[in-house]
Amino acid sequence: MLKPLGDRVLVEIVEEAEQKTAGGLYVPDTAKEKSQRGRVIAVGNGKMLDNGTRVALDVKEGDTVYFAKYGGTEVTLEGKNYSILSERDILAIVE
Numbered sequence: 001m002l003k004p005l006g007d008r009v010l011v012e013i014v015e016e017a018e019q020k021t022a023g024g025l026y027v028p029d030t031a032k033e034k035s036q037r038g039r040v041i042a043v044g045n046g047k048m049l050d051n052g053t054r055v056a057l058d059v060k061e062g063d064t065v066y067f068a069k070y071g072g073t074e075v076t077l078e079g080k081n082y083s084i085l086s087e088r089d090i091l092a093i094v095e
Helices: none
Strands: 008-013 037-043 064-067 073-077 080-086 090-094
Touching (some): 008 064
Antiparallel strands (some): 008 037
16 A cells, blocks of 8 residues: 655545436446545655644545545556545545
8 A cells, every 4th residue: 555755645536426417318437527535545744844843634544535626646556546635635524
């Protein structure tokens, strides 16, 4: 598995359920936008400030989050899709 560095977060992308139009047609995967929701798998140690102190991250492993549409780097490991994001690319935590 990957261990993020600094203020980076490893998020497993949660695929949205099949979408169906009002007319009963199913939307193919190729026509869907990528999901912006995921589950935090691992977090880095936090951002290092200029004075040498480390700021802890607001998210933790297991949190479900929404993240910026074009933020991060997508990777595939063992058939699962992940995104490595900076904490600033995370928009909200689902409570």
